[in-house]
Amino acid sequence: MMTAEAITVFLQVFIGLGSGLVVGSGFVAFLTVLGIIPRLIQLSKSYRSLPSYQFSVIAGALLGTYFTFTDVTIQLPLILVSFWGLLHGVFIGMLAAALTEVLNVFPILLKRLGIDKELLWLLMAIVIGKIVGSLFQWLIFVEII
Amino acid sequence: MSEDKVYIRLKKKITAKQNQYITLKDIAFITGNIEYLDELGAVPIYQITEADKNISVIDGFQLLEVMVQAYPLLSIELLGTNQVIVEIPKQAKKVSVPIIFLIWLLMCVGSAMAIMNFHYDVSMQEVQQGIYYLLTGERVNKPLWLQIPYSIGLGLGMILFFNHLFKKRFNEEPSPLEIEVFNYQQDLDQYVIQHENALNKHDDS
Incomplete structure (x- = not known):
């Protein structure tokens, strides 16, 4: 009986560790391919802080994992909750921008249509579209569906 | 007496008009130890025709062929890129x-x-x-x-x-x-x- 239990426990630990390993490395690889961290370093000229940024990503992933499985709650003021939401948005925005760039959408569009100077306006179209779409969804659309 | 020598650095990209006769100074920067650099710059290299449509490429080698025929005694050195892209815009395209x-x-x-x-x-x-x-x-x-x-x-x-x-x-x-x-x-x-x-x-x- 004891050995059977020990084996299932060992299996669970093994499977958990294995899946965590794969998901974790995949997550980091995804972030690396999109080049968000290099972009932020370039903007802030903080090349030396790269190790701390790496640590921050790992700590964040672990924190998220903890949040996923815990039931503990804390009482944060709404302003801090909003700040949390803002950070979330900036991150997803950078993710979306990086994805668009990887797909090479803009250069092709601009070349095909011969519009070089209107680049900024096209960018703004996407930015505004994202904000409006997101607000519409949270304020109205979630009620309808 | 040192030999006559010119250095030609091709431009990367130029724009030309329809049916323009492209001269050397259109497609390259020239320098050298000769007195007739201006004359050299006016040497016609390539005639743009309808067949070129809106883009054409002039290879450095084509240019050398012309130059060697025109000035057999001149020593020519080609620098920089080896090809020039010639763009022939139809009309200034207005995006609506x-x-x-x-x-x-x-x-x-x-x-x-x-x-x-x-x-x-x-x-x-x-x-x-x-x-x-x-x-x-x-x-x-x-x-x-x-x-x-x-x-x-x-x-x-x-x-x-x-x-x-x-x-x-x-x-x-x-x-x-x-x-x-x-x-x-x-x-x-x-x-x-x-x-x-x-x-x-x-x-x-």
């Missing part, structure tokens, strides 16, 4: 405002739909409800305190990534998008040099 507006609308609506589908794909509503509960201890259906800043941040993040705040910039470095456009143009040029080059067409037979 309705088309730009249509594209604008397409991108705007498209990205709005894309972000909504993304939110459903990753179950963002549920995750945000969960996070709101963790952070405040209250269960709500619409955690708007989280979601509205999130939506604004979404736009901020994209602007941050592309280094554009309307006309203002955070710093002098080019944005990833500008680099992307530059790379794409360079790839196109590379293709044109390979495929529009008269010399390469002969070799293949």
Whole structure:
């Protein structure tokens, strides 16, 4: 009986560790391919802080994992909750921008249509579209569906 | 007595008119130890014809052929790129405002739909409800305190990534998008040099 239990426990630990390993490395690889961290370093000229940024990503992933499985709650003021939401948005925005760039959408569009100077306006179209779409969804659309 | 020598540095890309006769000074910077540099610059190299359509490539070798015939005793050194891309614009193309507006609308609506589908794909509503509960201890259906800043941040993040705040910039470095456009143009040029080059067409037979 004891050995059977020990084996299932060992299996669970093994499977958990294995899946965590794969998901974790995949997550980091995804972030690396999109080049968000290099972009932020370039903007802030903080090349030396790269190790701390790496640590921050790992700590964040672990924190998220903890949040996923815990039931503990804390009482944060709404302003801090909003700040949390803002950070979330900036991150997803950078993710979306990086994805668009990887797909090479803009250069092709601009070349095909011969519009070089209107680049900024096209960018703004996407930015505004994202904000409006997101607000519409949270304020109205979630009620309808 | 030192020999007569000229150095020719080809330009990367020039624009020419329809049926223009392209001279040496149109496609290259010239210097040398001879007195007749101006005369040299006026040597016709290539006649643009209808067959060229809107783009043509002049190879450095073609140029040398012409030069060697015209000045057999002159020693010529070719520097820089080996090909010149000649663009022949039809007329200054005016992009119409309705088309730009249509594209604008397409991108705007498209990205709005894309972000909504993304939110459903990753179950963002549920995750945000969960996070709101963790952070405040209250269960709500619409955690708007989280979601509205999130939506604004979404736009901020994209602007941050592309280094554009309307006309203002955070710093002098080019944005990833500008680099992307530059790379794409360079790839196109590379293709044109390979495929529009008269010399390469002969070799293949």
